[in-house]
Structure formats: C-alpha cells, structure tokens
Amino acid sequence: MIVTSSCKRSFIFVIPDSISILEFKQWWPKYFKRTLLSQESCGKSVPRDEKTSFKQNLFMHFMTMLDFVARSFVDSLVMHHFRILDCKLSDLVLPADTAYPAGFIHINQKKIDDLRKLGNYIPHTEDCQSIYNDIFLWQT
Template sequence: MFGTAKRHIRKNDRIYTPTEYENLIAEANENFEIRQAKTEDIIDIKKWWPTYYKKLVLSVDSYGRGVPKDKKVTFAISKVSRFTLSKTTPGLVTTRESIDCLVSHDFQLLQRMGTRPPLPSNNTPAYAGKVPINEKKMADLKKLEKYIPAEYQTFYAEVFSWPTTSVNNEYHENQDD
C-alpha cells in the first residue's frame, strides 16, 4: 500500500501543502486512514520516559559480556524505518533499517519489570503553541516564497509566522536528554 501511495505522489510535479499529500494518499488507496497530527498531539514525554524506558539500549542478541564490543548493536531510532511491537511482549521492539530488510534486531526498551507508577493519563502537550521551526529551515522556506503560487500564499504566511529556534538551542536541549 505504501508503494502505491509513493508512486502516486511521484506523479505530481509540485506539492505545496500537507492537505495535498493527504488527498494524494487517499486517492492512491482507499484503505489508508489519514489523520493530520496537530500540535496538541505531540506530548511531553521527557517527564515520564526515564521512569519506564531505558535511555541506552543494546539489542537482545548483542547484550552481555560474551559479545565483542564491535558486534554490539545500539538502538538508534534515526537508523530505523520499521518497528514491530506486540501486546504479548510489552517493551520489546523489533527493528529493521528498511521496510524490506531481512536483518532485524530486538530491543527491550522497558525498564526492569517491578513496581512502576502507572503511565500518566494527562499527557501534557510538549508545546504551548506552534512547534518551532529551525531558523535555517525557515530562512530556506522564505527564499522560496516568490515561487509559491498565489492560492498557497495564505498557508505559507501562517507558516512564516511560526516561532523559530536556532540550531545551537536544539543541540543543547538534546544534550540534556
């Protein structure tokens, strides 16, 4: 289904808004349920994540003293394209670097079982307003403004009013995690 949607999207020369992507995906396959994420859907997990999940995780197969250091596989979300979760094994995630990759790795992300408080039910949004855009990305977008057709100018005027953040601020915030 994803391949069908991808091929359908590639047939379009220019796509200007998320709504256009939604429409193209819906046209490609009626079985897709499309839901655009809103700012309030992004929750602040930094407060409760360490209580439940490990920060650094080795794969189940490469954990232990019997595995040489150069053979250990660390969980790196940026290198993963496919996640498989199961209700029968909570906290265990099977990952693959691409959709059709034959090599997979299992990671036990949950902290040790035991007495943990229940997950918070009042998921606090991570952002009070719009999600900040990196100021360099915003500058690149603004350079392209003159090429945006008139019917999309309102959408981009709103985007251009969003808050920005500098690369240095993002770097330091991520270092604190």
C-alpha cells in the same frame, strides 16, 4: 502530520494544534532506554566487539511485537530483538503537559528566512499560501 496516503499519491494532511503536541522531551527518559543493546548480545558472556547496539542506519526492516525486532534487510534471517521499554507496560502513562502551552512555537529567524526563499516552490493554492502566511507570522 500525514494521516493517510495511497499509491495514487493522494495524501490527507492534518495540521495538529499546539494542544495536540505533548511534552515528550522530559517524559520519555522515565520509560525508555537511552541506548539499546540487542537481547541476543546482552550480558557479560558476549564480548564487547560482538555486541549489537541499535543504530537506525544499520537496519532496514522493523517490526514491533512485545520487543522491537530489527533486520539488516527485508526478510533477513538474522534478527535482533531490542527491548525499548525501561519499565512494565502497565506503568506507562502518557504525558499530560502540552509542549507549547502558549499556543505557538518559537521559530529561529534563519529558518523563517529559509522558508521565505521557498516561496516560488509553494503551490499557489489558497490553502497552501494560508498555511505558510500563518507560519511567517509566528514569533522568532
């Protein structure tokens, strides 16, 4: 997880513990909509081919307010408002269950093999090597 960054290309990384990673897969459908139509194109009065659904590759500029505002390019005059919450903000309760209660993540053996191939490109500092050596010991 990148915590801070700067124009000088200096970054501060924090490796989250398994306790910090919460179970969002089962949590988010209770509160968020699966498909998003813009507020401007909702309703029966708008023909189906004129409806604007949220697709990440269509929009370049995002802002969050009460709604989610997306523009097709930076500072575009055309804005689309999306309501991502399916409930009231007061009902929103963050998940309490951790995603990895055993304290580790199972990784596919093919992914571990791909990471081993990157060994020549990993900086040979003690910190970087220790991170990858720990990952190589995880269960598959």
